Amino acid sequence: MLNVGQLNDGFVLDHIKAGKAMQIYKFLELDKLDCQVAIIKNAHSNKMGKKDILKIEGCLDFVDLDAVGFVDPDITVSVIKNGEIVEKKSLSLPHEIKNVVKCQNPRCITSIEQQLDQIFILTNPETKTYRCKYCEEKYLRRD
Amino acid sequence: MRHLLSPLDLSVEETNELLDLARDISKNPDKYSHKCEGKKIATCFYEPSTRTRLSFESAMLNLGGSVIGFSSANSSSASKGESVSDTIRVISCFADICAMRHPKEGAPMVAASKSSIPVINAGDGGHQHPTQTLTDLMTIRELRGSLDNFTIGLCGDLKFGRTVHSLIKELSRYTGIKFVLISPPELRVPDVIRDETLKANNIEFTEVERLEDVIPELDILYMTRVQKERFFNEEDYLRMKDFYILDAAKMAMAKPDMYVLHPLPRVNEISTEVDDDPRAAYFKQVQYGVYVRMALILTLLGLN
Numbered sequence: 001m002l003n004v005g006q007l008n009d010g011f012v013l014d015h016i017k018a019g020k021a022m023q024i025y026k027f028l029e030l031d032k033l034d035c036q037v038a039i040i041k042n043a044h045s046n047k048m049g050k051k052d053i054l055k056i057e058g059c060l061d062f063v064d065l066d067a068v069g070f071v072d073p074d075i076t077v078s079v080i081k082n083g084e085i086v087e088k089k090s091l092s093l094p095h096e097i098k099n100v101v102k103c104q105n106p107r108c109i110t111s112i113e114q115q116l117d118q119i120f121i122l123t124n125p126e127t128k129t130y131r132c133k134y135c136e137e138k139y140l141r142r143d
Numbered sequence: 144m145r146h147l148l149s150p151l152d153l154s155v156e157e158t159n160e161l162l163d164l165a166r167d168i169s170k171n172p173d174k175y176s177h178k179c180e181g182k183k184i185a186t187c188f189y190e191p192s193t194r195t196r197l198s199f200e201s202a203m204l205n206l207g208g209s210v211i212g213f214s215s216a217n218s219s220s221a222s223k224g225e226s227v228s229d230t231i232r233v234i235s236c237f238a239d240i241c242a243m244r245h246p247k248e249g250a251p252m253v254a255a256s257k258s259s260i261p262v263i264n265a266g267d268g269g270h271q272h273p274t275q276t277l278t279d280l281m282t283i284r285e286l287r288g289s290l291d292n293f294t295i296g297l298c299g300d301l302k303f304g305r306t307v308h309s310l311i312k313e314l315s316r317y318t319g320i321k322f323v324l325i326s327p328p329e330l331r332v333p334d335v336i337r338d339e340t341l342k343a344n345n346i347e348f349t350e351v352e353r354l355e356d357v358i359p360e361l362d363i364l365y366m367t368r369v370q371k372e373r374f375f376n377e378e379d380y381l382r383m384k385d386f387y388i389l390d391a392a393k394m395a396m397a398k399p400d401m402y403v404l405h406p407l408p409r410v411n412e413i414s415t416e417v418d419d420d421p422r423a424a425y426f427k428q429v430q431y432g433v434y435v436r437m438a439l440i441l442t443l444l445g446l447n
Contacts, residue, residue: 107268109247114226116253123339134249135270136335 004038007080010057013068014076018042021052024075027067027100030056066094070101070120070130095122097130105137145443146255146262150273150313157442158313162281164447165431165438172205175437178446179208185238186212187230188265189221189245194407194429195265195274199242202436211238216246228257235259240444242274243267261443269303274439275406276309278432282424283363285431286402292319298354298387299367299412301326306406307367308336315340322348323357327386329379330369354387358397364389366405366412366425390414394422404428 016024021039030037038055045051056063060079068075069091079087097120103110110116110132119133130139146152153161168175184203188196191214200210221230227245231254234241240261243251248268255262266272284290295314301307301324311332314320322341324332331337331350341348351357358364369384389403394417405413405425417423441447 105248107246107248107270109227109245109249109253109267112247113228113250113253116228124343129339131335132249134252135268136248138335 004040004055006083007055007057008083010035010055010080011060011063012078012080013054013056014051014078015045015048016052016054016075017072018048018050018052020072021054024052024054024068024071027071028063030054033058033062064100065089065091066097067100069094070097093122093125093128096120096133101130101139103132103135103137104140105132105135108132108135108137110134144259144261146251146258146264147273147439147443148252148255148262148264149271150276150309151316152273155316158277158280161277161435161438161442162284164441165277165281165434166285168437169431169434175206175441177207178441179203179206179444182206182208182240182444183238184208184210184212184440185234185241186210186214186265187234187241187243187245188212188214189216189243189250191215192244192266194432195244195272196242198429198432199263199265199274199436202433202440205433206437206440208239208440212242227253230254231258231262240440263439263443266305269305269308271309272305272406273309274432274436275306276313277435277439278428279306279310279365279404279406280313281431281435282404282428283402286424286427287362290314290317293362294321294323294360295363295365296323296325296354296357296361297365297367298325298389300330300369300383301332301367302330303370304367307332307365310365311336312340315344315346320346322346323361324348324350325352325354325357325387326350327352327383330383330386354389355393355396358393358401361397361401364397364401364403366403366409368405368408368410368412385411387412388414389417391416391420394420397422 035058040053042050073091073093077089078085099118102118120130121133123129123131186196186199203210227250235258242263242265244265245267248270250267251264297307371380402422402424
């Protein structure tokens with residue numbers, strides 16, 4: 001059993017589907033933040049069997065929760081202050097995500113237009129389908 | 144300010160009003176011949192087009208307005224690397240309305256977001272072609288009398304054919320339309336159309352490969368060209384370009400009032416022997432296209 005120290009001030013992303021922690025790490029651009037991050041992979045979970053956890057020191061304002069909701073709306077977010085959980089946030093599939101993923105359609109205007117935001121719109125919540133705002137190409141999730 | 148980026152930007156009521164206006168223009172062209180005096184349309188065509196560009200230009204000239212523009216990316220600042228956003232800001236200073244064709248999908252949407260004049264999508268890659276759709280609607284309504292209760296066969300390149308995508312979306316808003324989608328497996332309609340337009344709205348449709356099997360049940364046959372410019376691979380294009388050829392023998396199997404539409408240009412997919420058949424409507428369609436674009440220019444400029 002691996003022991004990771006408790007957070008004093010920061011937040012925990014829990015119930016991440018096993019193997020997805022690095023994807024979240026990348027989407028949130030945590031490598032660019034000057035703070036401590038613990039990535040726990042394949043932790044035991046009664047509910048999920050295995051899960052990933054991210055413990056991040058610092059302010060939640062830096063985090064694009066829409067990006068987290070886009071990857072997996074079932075992830076739970078706990079805000080920690082003075083070592084205590086002070087808030088639990090539930091996520092949902094965001095209606096729109098901006099500059100989280102890129103359109104893969106080579107015919108899309110986003111492939112050539114400078115400084116154009118990459119915007120995807122939720123077009124079918126049941127199938128979690130997102131489409132490029134400009135060309136309507138479906139974002140293919142690599143699960 | 145309104146733009147036209149997708150056929151669905153106009154409600155069914157607005158579409159019907161526009162088609163009524165187009166019909167009135169066709170019956171009384173003189174009434175409209177000075178409506179756009181002093182107005183300019185910019186036709187910004189980043190890829191070649193004969194019909195659509197000349198149709199827009201003809202429409203504006205018929206309304207008493209004038210025309211500026213370019214007809215290929217090479218003759219515009221795009222060849223110097225200028226963005227669509229910058230180009231439309233500049234064009235907005237010169238013209239009152241802009242019709243834009245661009246090989247990249249979503250380019251007119253980008254233009255509309257930065258424009259201070261109405262932008263009309265005149266075709267963006269394999270995505271949308273709303274004024275062709277309005278043309279198709281006018282043709283069907285003028286020939287059949289109504290836009291409800293008929294079976295339409297769409298044949299050829301249903302994957303990259305933007306006119307097909309726009310027409311399916313638009314007709315899905317009318318009642319009693321049955322779609323027969325005729326294509327090789329590689330060129331079937333994209334899932335965005337199948338899932339989010341046809342299935343999501345419980346619209347009756349079938350997907351088949353052989354035109355001969357279904358032609359007797361069609362009220363409208365919409366033929367399309369397999370477009371060489373949409374293929375990245377020459378071999379795939381050569382394999383599929385002559386997959387369908389509509390000829391007199393196939394027309395003999397069709398209903399006596401089944402009209403044939405085609406957005407043109409036609410290559411081999413309709414034999415020239417069909418041209419004299421009274422059911423061949425593709426050249427009438429071109430004339431209706433001018434009336435519809437006149438009606439659209441008037442509507443977007445608030446001059447209707």
